[in-house]
Amino acid sequence: MKTGIVTFPGSNCDDDVYDSLMRSGGFELTKLWHKDTPELSDYKLIVLPGGFSYGDYLRCGAMAARSPIMEKVIEFAKRGGLVIGICNGFQILCESGLLPGALARNLSLNFICKDIKVTVETSKTPWTQTIEARSTLNLPIAHGEGRYIISEEDYQELIKNEQVVLTYQDNPNGSTHQIAGLCNKEKNVFGLMPHPERASDLRSKDGLKIWQSLKSFLGQQS
């Protein structure tokens, strides 16, 4: 499964994602550079990793969303390609319009790093199809701007389309309706604040469940 991991200037979880997908096995990994515009049609999965792309200048993810490679990623997503954005990657997905809503400063105004529990809201996505709905995942978070905000009207739309994938059990940052992760209407683009790549073999292995689900989904396709 050809997988591209994008490195923006300031990405700092690109190696972690690489390490985690390697440990999971079955992914053929390539690092992609933000200044390049490669042809992505033979890729099965694109990962936008966490970090502080462009130093979080302007707004988190705002500059990265307009980098050369993102034109290709947006094109890839619009054709139905699988794209996952983790933490800063989630911010980039919102900034580039691939996902609705936005991410704002945590309510406490402090950076928060800890292991937390999230509930899987739906199994009807490529990202969670082998995970039981309403089950709990232990995943770490590490962010200063992870408070997901969305209008009530747009939230109703998310609910109607079953786009909310993960919710916090003990809302750490003040996100609207405890949203920790969501996908687009078509379910091929997934953004989440928790770091599944940091839960592959240390402290928790629940991050692997997301990679497993992906492998199963892609296996059915081929």
Place this chain on the structure above:
Amino acid sequence: MSTQITDVSPSNQNLAQRLGISLTEYQHICQNLERVPNYAELSIFSAMFSEHCSYKSSKKFLKRFPTTGKRVLQGPGENAGVLDIGSGWAIAFKMESHNHPSFIEPYQGAATGMGGILRDVFTMGARPAASMNSLCFGTMDFDRTQSIVKGVVKGIGDYGNCVGVPTLAGQTLFHSCYNRNPLVNAFTLGIVKANQIFRGFAEGIGNAVIYVGAKTGRDGVHGATMASKEFSTDKELERPTVQVGDPFTEKLLLEATLEAMKEQLVIGIQDMGAAGLTSSSFEMAHRAKTGLEIDLDKIPARESGMAAFELLLSESQERMLLVTTPEKVAPLKEIFKKWDLHAEVIGKVVSGNRVKMTKQRQVVVDLPVELVTEPLLANRASSPPVDLKQRWFLDRNRMLVATLQSKFQSLIEELNFANCEPLITQYDSMVGNRTVGGSQDDAGVIRVREMGEKEVRLALKTDCNPRVTWLWPREGGRRAVSECAINLAVRGAEPIGITDCLNFGSPENPEVIWQFEESIEGISEACQALKIPVVSGNVSFYNDTDGKPVYPTPMIGMVGIIEDKLPLPHSNFYSTQLELALIGPVEGGLGGSLMASSWFKRECGQPEETDLALLDRMLKFLQRLRKKKITYAAHDISDGGLLCSVLEMAFHSPYDCTGVDLHIPSGCDLDRFLFGETIPRIIVAYDSVERGDIENLASQAGVVFTHLGQTNDSSIFAVKQGGAQVLSSKLPDLKSAWNQKWKKFFK
């Protein structure tokens, strides 16, 4: 008058003095140069002869440290020390202070401290893998403490989090001696291939000298040495001396530098830290016994019209000096361009032993390297405090008449007995996918994932007990090392090396020099007994608050290795059906204890000497216990004695209902048993079926085993003596008070 001074103005004695150069030093310079140095040159001497850069008061004492061992690949004197961890891999680590800037501007002071230590590590070719911080703050009744705490923690977090290096355990303490002089000591460890270590050598005649990273501004000029009012009328010099950090640039610099190293495009490299371009250029030439020619007009400057002395002394952040062969210049520049960074050739390596610098084709600096890098050592007077014996008096009677409940209450209200979670959750402790054990345990643990199948784990800890060090510096030194070693050992690690950050008052104060000398003796004694080498370090003098030196604070950073694949021992009550035992002396000394300070509102008593032979046996006991492959928890007894250690193990229990029954052994002194802080004492908790085995192991190792009690599900903390209950308290209430203490800092 000052405005007329230019780079090439001849200097004089008065000017030298204003730049902090003594008459003897000035005469030494003139004699060796056979002329008077000009102003730019004098500025170089002023920076390089400063205590901060020259170690002129400390050098002769530091020689006493043991610095060799089978794992040592690089000892003190480089950007960081390096130890072999096997299978072709090594670790580079160091600790540094950023105390004064963190008082003046807590956020930037702490942030740039992080930046500096990270660069020290990646200039060695190592990828930073973990950081720790030792923070000493003033007390809450000092009005600036809260903003200093908040600023420092945010500064560390914003910098380290952005660069993507996890911040693990560390140490945080509060004492009024740090009110106007907080200590911010940052430690970083990086991973490097043992055969790809880079050093600060300007080697190879004809090689290019390259400036990389951020542009040079006026920030930090004369930061360390200049305190003269005369210059304050000059507007150009009124800029703040605290530098501003940019973690984003640091991240790019880190990646570009490591990429250039991987492509074998680097011969020598050094961070532009204190005294910026001056120290990096002279030190690199010094190590390689070469000379340099530098064209100051080539330096990427942030502002126009900068004088040579400003370019030379600027402490602008995120800059490095590199040396490489002429044909590698183009590919090297290409890599830095890819990461959107400047890389400019500013000079070349030449034969001889002089550094020559030109500006607008005029020679502004022409100095022999050794004259700059080998300053005259300062011969400082040393004398013990006259009131040492008074400090050692502890009024036991006043403690004995008090009720246990009142003493217990006084201890648990201590600000220094608190949950550090509100602070550490602001640091990304997990980035890098290496963090095995968290910041809340005795020591942080990471894995070296680069090693693949041969992966080892490393345990890291920083420690110092300033109360003890003030009362008895030699014991303070011994104890800082011993405490770290015990903390690593309870996590299952074998200590392999040390870095230090020695924070003291003014070296012109004979009492401070005595403290310094004695602490170093203590550290050396412990290192020798435990066979742990010192591989890097830093000295920070002139830490005075309200005219008084801070408590001597020789901070130790220690690294341990875990080569087996066994699970880590617990450090909490992982079950409500455990038996507890004390390993080590039944009673501990009250001199210098947190209990004594809390009760008498001052430090008092003579701390009991650490029995280093016993400590060595204790470390062996812990290693053998680990090899038993049984499940157990182990936790060190330090601040607040056995009582606080038991409480910490209970607070970290996953079960809210955890309760503890503690039995006081017959015939022992209650205060000394519960609150004493002699090293080494540890608590182990285990399933009762293991008791016989553990007791046997202890007796074989020659350490005392004392049954302490058990955990239960009553959520009550109870202390019993001969069947009678002498203390009882609800654990959830105690825990909630312990949780709340530091939250107020971050509201």
